[in-house]
Amino acid sequence: MGLGPLRRPWGLWSWCAGVYVFLYLPMAVMMAFSFNNARRNVVWKGFTFEWYRRLASNHEMLAAFLTSLELAVSAALASLALGVLASYVLVRHPPFRGRKAYTGFINVPMMLPEVVLGVGLLTFFVRANIPLSFPTLVAAHVIFCLPYTTGAIRARLLSLRNANIEEAAMDLGATEWTAFRKVTLPLLRPALLSGGLLAFTMSFEDFVTSFFVAGIGVETLPIRIYSMMKFGITPEVNALATLLLLVTTALLLGQHFLTREKGQR
Secondary structure, X not given: OOOHHHHOHHHXXXXXXXXXXXXXXXXXXXXXXXXXXOOOOOOOOOEOOHXXXXXXXXXXXXXXXXXXXXXXXXXXXXXXXXXXXXXXXXXXXXXXXXXXXXXXXXXXXXXXXXXXXXXXXXXXXXXXXXXXOHHHHHHXXXXXXXXXXXXXXXXXXXXXXXXXXXXXXXXXXXXXHHHHHHHHHHHOHHHHHHHHHHHHHHHHHOOHHHHHHOOOOXXXXXXXXXXXXXXXXXXXXXXXXXXXHHHHXXXXXXXXXXXXXXXXX
16 A cells, blocks of 8 residues: 555656665765865865865875775685686586585675674684785685675576586587686676676775784775774865766776677677
8 A cells, every 4th residue: 555656657756766866965965075175074165176186195095095906906806716616616516515515604704794704804813823914904805705706606607507508619629628718707707797896896895804904004995084084084085985986987887888889799
């Protein structure tokens, strides 16, 4: 009874519009206040590019951004490589003893509270006498990104399981490795792209796990922004977030148009 108006066209359009406003209005406000001629994001006092100029000379902020970028790329690539291997074992090879447990262990980091994962990894590194550094941070990010890349790649492999394309390639003389490299991997490209983007995003914005396992001298962008909260966050953060949002939107639009053009050929 309560969902009756949603069955009408105007009700559905109104509901969708409300959802999009709820999702994107905060980002629009953030972008607008990156041009605000005031240090506090409370009252609009005029238009300026000052915060973008200050961002270009803020070496600490840019260094933290480059650290997060390097970390996200490294974690995404490593989790993709491990995700391909794990998915191939689960889908292509015959069932083996402990297969369900193997799948469950891969998905455990996705279900654990992030603070529990961070404390557990910190305890492990300390007990193993492994100094906290950038490599430990990459390893920690790979752990919680792996379930997402494995899930995306495994779903793609399951959709290709009945195509018998690998068997056809091997019947024509290709080895198992050649069939995997020239047949399977190109077909996995959509899953690799989606899984890689998801892993990159999760790694780039992570704060809790990074806060526990980042060593001295390793500062990611979320940790840098958190440290700025003690003295007040300036609109330089809004300027950086606006640039990241514009670059991400451009990449997604480019990927969309390239995919559409390939589909039309």
